[in-house]
Amino acid sequence: MLDATLKTQLQGYFARITQPIELVSSLDDGAKSQELQSLLQDIAGLSDKITYVRRDDDARTPSFTINRVGGDVGLRFAGLPMGHEFNSLILALLQVGGHPPKESAETLEQIRALDGEFLFETYFSLSCQNCPDVVQALNLMAALNPRVKHVAIDGALFQAEVEARQVMAVPSIYLNGQPFAQGRMSLEQILAKIDTGAAERAAAKLKDAAPFDVLVVGGGPAGAAAAIYAARKGIRTGIAAERFGGQVLDTMAIENFISVPHTEGPKLAAALEQHVKDYAVEIMNLQTATKLVPGTDGFTRIELASGATLSARTVILSTGARWRQMGVPGEAEYRNKGVAYCPHCDGPLFKGKRVAVIGGGNSGVEAAIDLAGIVAQVTLIEFDGKLRADAVLQAKLRSLPNVTVLTSAQTTEVHGDGSRVVGLSYKDRATGETQRIALEGIFVQIGLVPNTEWLKGSLALSPRGEIEVDAHGRTSVPGVFAAGDATTAPYKQIIIAMGEGAKVALSAFDHLIRQVPADLAKAA
Structure with missing residues (x-):
């Protein structure tokens, strides 16, 4: 099932496993069951800490669980986790096997502290680039908290379930037998939805945030580039976004990003976020901007849906765009239902x-x-x-x-x-x-429509709703700049958005040193 090169790579990964794990399969006589058994046997043969056994104790076939020997981990794959989900399988093996996740200590503690009984079922497709984020987030929760169980189900192999539950979009998540969510969700978003009080705690934390020199609103390619360029100037930089990566997360193949012959949206988005984290940038995820308030005191304020307000000497708007809808009767009613x-x-x-x-x-x-x-x-x-x-x-x-x-x-x-x-x-x-x-x-x-409705009345927008900018990325409000697909800049391309983000960060810095040279000239 696995070629020699891949087996060698996996042996290196599996050396990180510290606790013994067991792969337990439920199979039938079908071809997919045979493939799954071959895959699990290959995996078990790559580490002395992994064993494989066939028990046929689950109604879903083919499927298998990843158990921590002597533990109580509830993590199951129904189907053959290849394609985009192969990484999900490898991460699950490592996490159940005791390898520490990369998430922050605060997030890990939030998962462990969840109280209640949570049985998640996620329907995915192997060609879905949005599904791994959800599968991996829920697998991690199941690996850390015995009160959380998760089954990842390949909808293409379990058509009867898909029909019975009328699943017409992936990822589709069920919690304790009831619809929970559809579409891409990050670990933070899932936790915010089931952890009552999480949103209030986050808002309270933001209320105490000191003013920024540069505040970026939006976490797509333009926002990430702007944050990096601003932070490199040594000034206080923050980035507030609903989801880091933006529209790029919904992009499959990217073949025109110069010097990179081929990549995929989620992979690029993860690289962008990691690059931003390499600098002293305060990242505020799951934040929806609702109002821009120009100030007379040298600060612009951004009001958030959470109730918090952020202030900054300069603001860079990079809120991107979303799928354009047809706007016809029945479209909204049957979204994700066909x-x-x-x-x-x-x-x-x-x-x-x-x-x-x-x-x-x-x-x-x-x-x-x-x-x-x-x-x-x-x-x-x-x-x-x-x-x-x-x-x-x-x-x-x-x-x-x-x-x-x-x-x-x-x-x-x-x-x-x-x-x-x-x-x-x-x-x-x-x-x-x-x-x-x-x-x-x-x-x-x-096509796309810019995410700028919340800015109406605050600054100049084009008839199409795009933020009007000049050659330096300046908007009609002094100290407020904009970049990316939300602006009037032509040609909506990832590489162009990155360039525009870098440009407006330099423009914002230029604005700052001209306004407060005594404070900032040393950082130039």
Whole structure:
């Protein structure tokens, strides 16, 4: 199952295991069970602290638990954890085996102190880049706290469960048999949701924060670059973000980041966060900015949803963008019930079904191509009279026998039966006629909208809601700068956002030394 090179690498990792662990499988006669047994036997053969036994004591097959010998760890994989989940498997083995996690001591203590009984079930797909964060967070909680149990379930292998629970988006998390959350969640977000009082404690801590020289709002590529460049000047720097990494976390393949031929969004986001942590930057995660208040005392204030207020001599806004929605009846009602925005994540849940892709740009055509290899039929719907994707992508798309392309088509409504999508209606813009398509899934790929609603009335925004900036990244408010996809800067690309973030950090520093040269000139 594992090649010789990988086995050698794993032997090095498994040398960190300090406590004996046991892999206990439940299998049937299927091919996936045979693959799983081969994988577990290979793993057990790489360390004298890992043993494997087959007991067939669980209804889900194929599945296996990772047990700490003599302990009470509740951690199970239902399916074959390869693809994006292979790292989740390795981390689980190390953590159950006693290797210390990298999270802060405060976070680890918060996990150990959780009181109650928590049985988490997470449905994932092997092609989902959002799922490992959730799986790894819950596995860690199960490894540290015996009151937390976790089962990670490959939805593609357990279709009956997926149908019964109407799981139409991954990751989907259940807690004690009830829906808990959908979509990417960090360990901090999960803890904040189940640990009552955590949000209040965090807000209280922020209320005591001293003013910053530079406060970055947003943790994507622009925000990370800005924080690093500011911190390197030796000035007090903070970064407040809803989730570190931003939209990059939802990006699959990145092949145009100069000097890096290929990477993936979550991997890049983790590298960005680690780079920021190498400097004296105060990182404030799970913080949603709600209002910008320019001050007359030399400080700008950012009000947060938690109730806390942060103040700074300069502010850099890098709040990024999010998926643009169609804005038609039924879309919001059936989101995650057939309406999806990530074909890589949720595509495997629609195996053998009929889906539509909305949007004829590169993202839409790439999504249709990917989905065509999984689903029964793809209908691509484009508002314009022609597709806007690159010619090579269009050629590939039109070569696929199970793809239909509709241009000059305006989606007007999403139809459902109360629990899931059953179709959509569109208007033929050439004839004015309305048509209805029967299908089970709709993947929306029509671009991005800036996260700037909270800034209306505080500074100048373009008609599209983008923050208006000049060549130095200055906004209409003195001392407030902006960078990245939330601004009027052209070409929304990761590498451009990073460059803009670095530029506005230098602009903010230039602003500071001109305002308070006695305090800051030495840091130049």
